[in-house]
Amino acid sequence: MDTTVIQQDIAQADAVNALAEALGPKGLLRDHGDCDRYASDQSGLLGDRPVAVLRPASTEDVSRALAICSQYRIGVVPQGGRTGLSGGACSPQGAVVLSTERMSGVVEIDREAMTLTALAGTPLEAVQDAARAAGLDYPVDIGARGSATIGGTIATNAGGIRVLQHGMTRANVLGLEAVLADGSVVSRLGKTVKDNSGFDLKQLFIGSEGTLGVVTKAVLQLRRHVPQSALALFALPNHAAALACLAAARQRFGTRIRAFEGMWPDYWDFVCHETSLATAPIAGRHGFYLLIEVEAEAAETNEELEMFFAELFEQGLVEDGVLAKSLAEMQALWSVREAVGEVDDDFGHHVNFDIGVSPSDLGAFCDAADAVLATLPDALGVLKVGHVGDGNVHLLVAHNGSSAAEDQVEAAIYGLLREWQGAVTAEHGVGRIKSRWLGHCRSPEELALMRGLKAQMDPLGILNPSALFMPEDI
Secondary structure, three states, X not given: OOOHHHHHHHHHHHHHHHHHHHHOOOOEEOXXXXXXXXXXXXXXXXXXXXXXXXXOOOHHHHHHHHHHHHHHOOOEEEXXXXXXXXXXXXXXXXXXXXXXXXXOOEEEEEOOOOEEEEEOOOXXXXXXXXXXXXXXXXXXXXXXXXXXXXXXXXXXXXXXXXXXXXXXXXXXXXXXXXEOOOOOEEEEOOOOOOOOOOOOOHHHHOOOOOOXXXXXXXXXXXXXXXXXXXXXXXXXXXXXXXXXXXXXHHHHHHHHEEEEXXXXXXXXXXXXXXXXXXXXXXXXXXXXXXXXXXXXXXXXXXXXXXXXXXXXXXXXXXXEEEEOOOHHHHHHHHHHHHHHHHOHHHHOOEEEEEEEOOHHHHHHHHHHHHHHHOOOOOEEEEEEEEEHHHOXXXXXXXXXXXXXXXXXXXXXXXXXXXXXXXXXEOXXXXXXXXXXXXXXXXXXXXXXXXXXXXXXXXXXXXXXXXXXXXXXXX
């Protein structure tokens, strides 16, 4: 008689009982209905019901919980707001979920050092609001700001619309506290801007998707808050003109460029004409659409943007444009770009690629992608929208709904991306959905080093099992 399953069930029950004792009645959920709510994120990948949901209230709680999970060899899936699009927060079979939802709050704002210290479960929007109340700004901004947590944005190295100006999350974290797989706490929460004392260990945890440790607290670098901005939408003949506009904008506005977002005609037509997701603020059909937002240092910034448009128009780089004259008009212009988050129902079955190439290659890569997809009979349409300044495009490819079609589309696009030396994920993380494609943008030597770090820091493989790495890689 095979007693392996029975032994696993007994060990699992013992582990849950030990966790319940360590975390208290508010710190653990085991009811099936409660657990089901934590099984999946927003990626569309369906996770398994977790064995239990851990809800620690402090770093000490996390330390005790991971020590117990390590003792019983129970997999642990760290979760923030579950807003991820790569399946990184989906629960595999036999694992517990560790939610940071009770670890929320701003610990301190230091105006002189321009830093904010927050617990990992604090929503990004709460951090932004606290910083602005102090006359400062935390510049990382994504559409899911109301639900996404600071710990989650750190674990995935979140990007967003302001990367061109302030960089990704990695560039905005000064200090970090994390708990390792065995319960050890690594804490360096200093505010020192210049620290060249050996390895910068916090960088191991930023972007590692909870596979090396669980982030519990962070010191964030704040920026000067400039509440006003000017926003314009330009219609261009092609993507090459967008790159020329970017070079000209950098000359005129420098670091004041807050956002530089691009929309291809296929996306524009879909959200503005084929559906009612957005209203077209510019008439006619053009080869490319560009949204540019600039910090308003002075009252003349709107006029400055108008002059910029006039110069570009004379050069033949833009064909039409509209300048937002009010907050309502700004929201209307942004709604066209942000409609990408609402296309799922209307677009049907599709693969949502979040890929990056050199900004100078972005237009040519998208042309190549269109050509490749045109050869696939099961590829039924494509939408392209993204961040022109950093080479990140969100490529949505519709298909007939079969797994075979999905595999074919992914193989074609990721194969092309490997030729262009791009990244299979630019800002959403690898998670579980893209792990099999990681080798398309990382060399065998890089993958071996990643696996070595994982084996050193999590020798039992309990931290976010099956995320980032394929099971056979660890």
